[in-house]
Amino acid sequence: MRKFFISGLLLIFTLNLACGTNVSKVTPEVSSGEKLYRSKCRTCHTLIEPKKFKDEEWKTFVEKYGSRVHLSVEEKEKILKYLVENN
Numbered sequence: 001m002r003k004f005f006i007s008g009l010l011l012i013f014t015l016n017l018a019c020g021t022n023v024s025k026v027t028p029e030v031s032s033g034e035k036l037y038r039s040k041c042r043t044c045h046t047l048i049e050p051k052k053f054k055d056e057e058w059k060t061f062v063e064k065y066g067s068r069v070h071l072s073v074e075e076k077e078k079i080l081k082y083l084v085e086n087n
């Protein structure tokens, strides 16, 4: 299941590159969500373990707190992907 999810992410990333967007971000999609989470979500509190919440809960929290720091839809999606992949 996890493997399937990761290859899906890789595919999305490859397509992204092919379209010429995000060329500057050469890091794989898999870790970019984690990076974003680590950089954007700990300005107000310590990072919360992905395992602490279920998919649905993370969705709500990423929306709620992501909007506070004006994350783009794309950034929120990446962070959410990282969280639900690791919970």
Ligand code: HEC
Residues within 6 Å of the ligand: 037, 040, 041, 042, 043, 044, 045, 048, 053, 061, 062, 065, 066, 068, 069, 079
């Ligand atoms: C602008 C400051 C701020 C940022 C940035 C922020 N948070 Fe929070 N977060 C808070 C505060 C304040 C609380 C405590 C809320 C409370 O106790 O009522 C909190 C609590 C939480 C909780 C615990 C559940 C809850 O609502 O009490 C989760 C999960 C969470 N944040 C996720 C995130 C994620 C994911 C991000 C990155 C997208 C993020 N936070 C970024 C301020 C922030």
